[in-house]
Amino acid sequence: MPLRETEAIVLRSYRLGEADKIVSLLTRQSGRLRAVAAGARRPKSRYGGTLEPLSYVRLWLFERENRELLRMNSAELLESFFDMQKDYRVQVAAQYVAEVSERFLPEREVNERAFRLLLAVLRGLKRSGEVNRPLAYFNYWLLRLGGFLPDLASCAACGRALGNEPGYYGAGSEGLSCAACRRSPADQTVAPGLLAVIASGCQGTLDRWLAAEKAPAGVRETRRFFEELIESHLERKLVTRQLLAEEV
Template sequence: GVRLQTADAFILGTHPLKERDRIVSLLTRDSGRRRGVARRARGARSAFLGTLEPMTEARVMFFEREGRELVSIDSIDPIRPSFPLSKDLERALLLSAFAESLETFVSDSDPAEPFYRLARHAMDSLFAGAPPPAVAAYFDVWILKLSGLFPSPAECAGCGRLLEPKTTLYFDENRPHGEAIRLTDEGAATLRTFLSSPLDPQARPGGVAELASVARRARRNFLGHELKSHRVLAEVLGA
């Protein structure tokens, strides 16, 4: 049968389907990543206009047919549109990076409550004016952590070699996985705070930068490549 459902969701991205429709990728709270068809979503008079920007949070009504992955989207009512943030280039690129990371690391149809909470917290922080590099590093550390991919200090995240206990070395000096990465005391303290608390907008930039580099390496190491949005972000910001 066909069921009408309502779900809160973050818009992760869209791509064109046929002449007038779009496929919309969503992060829902209860059923992970979903894909739906938004009919007549292309063109200047579409009812979906202004609702499909990455990381817009919305209430989505859709029809779900048993046994079908793709749902049919009836309406999207923004709870919090992301466009006020995208007036700033760095924040705009960050929205794409969040969306691409969620698209990559959240699996289809599994409950995604922790990922949803992370997305909400990152967006709350950006809207509250937290520095984008801190929000980005916090998000990157946590999405890897929730995926079971954040390195443990007990072994090299590149080659798996066991490291001395209590070390702050995340990648050893073995090639070919690149240079060693060792957290300074500031980096280690920032990591402890990240993992135990909501984002502190005053997080020290040095510690933030170290964690960003561990997360970047761990992500690249797992995927075998860097995410497209992160490459653009790095090029534009010279990070």
């Protein structure tokens, strides 16, 4: 079977039997996939700490005929995002991007832009220690690359331009509603014009946005609206979203 070399970000790993791990990966060359790392749970494993969640690694993988899982041959650490997770807010944010990547991206579908996005967001979290802009950026681009970013300037139900009115959204929303179309008095509000400001910040690189100025007002509200859209498309609750709501 052919040996494949790829760069990857470890999304998470879980135990397999006494000594092995299954590692969930987002690879640059082959999209999201899972591979067995034999012996990775042994104390003196050749993998050491390489397969910690969110490690950026270079991997050599074997494809196995008629088997769903690939087999890992070796791994080399390119960049660690382990230390930054001493800050609990950053840790939760990093877990959120890993969980969303794993749920949102289809397995074995090449998506190099999603790979570069995840790497840029992890580096943004690490360098800035800021959480809201990197997450807003991650959510915005993930929705946009997936074709799920709604028209942010009009009501998703009636299509009317929102202009200077606030938009509303609640559980299961796939866009903003106007006051007439809102479904529940418990809906969340997004202030007028806010999304345009955040969307404009997301047009360049995350580095440039983080360096340009301090975080604009409303970036947290926007981030949370995008999280609702992501959860609506997944049709399931994200474990880390609740943690984010409590902490960040």
